[in-house]
Amino acid sequence: MAAAAAAFAPSLLPRLQITASKGRRLPPSIQKAFRHVLPPLSYYGTTAKAQSQPQQRPPLRSVAVRTAYELLGAGHMYLDVRTSEEFDAGHPTGAVNIPYLLRKGAEMSKNPKFLDEVWSKFEKEDGIVIVGSGCQSGRRSLMAAADMQSAGFTRVIDVAGGYISWLENGLPTTIK
Secondary structure (H helix, E strand, C coil): CHHHHHHHHHHHHHHHHHHHHCCCCCCHHHHHHHCCCCCCHHHHCCCHHHHHCCCCCCCCEEECHHHHHHHHHCCCEEEECCCHHHHHHCEECCCEECCCEEEECCEEEECCCHHHHHHHHCCCCCCEEEHHHHCCCCHHHHHHHHHHHHCCCCCEEEECCHHHHHHHCCCCEECC
């Protein structure tokens, strides 16, 4: 199929340039069909305006902890991105633990396998609640949610307040 697409791709080239120069996005079907066949539009000399337009992503959605609990009851899954030690000390019942940061001595560094592990547990269309990502401050959850959204997950929801808020609201927890 790639060879067939490459064979008629040059005939579409003028149309692609015109569409891009008017600042319009190409239809998703064309973007998908030619993503791996054609070089980026910048290769063909499109205008700077068309090149500088970032891909639109919906803003990260953040909800209160009670709303997150209701979403879990409605079928969303819970992802806790705290360290394994934090998770074992207590976590929302039913949560899946995939640490976003790993502790190395006194320092924390990003888990290089985070997205691979997320892909192994979730589908990109799954409703995933990252309650303040379950972490203490909520910062890790925002970073994890942004990375997941960039990787194609479409229904990621961050919960304000983190695990502390979960505890303060008396929501169900499990201790390993």
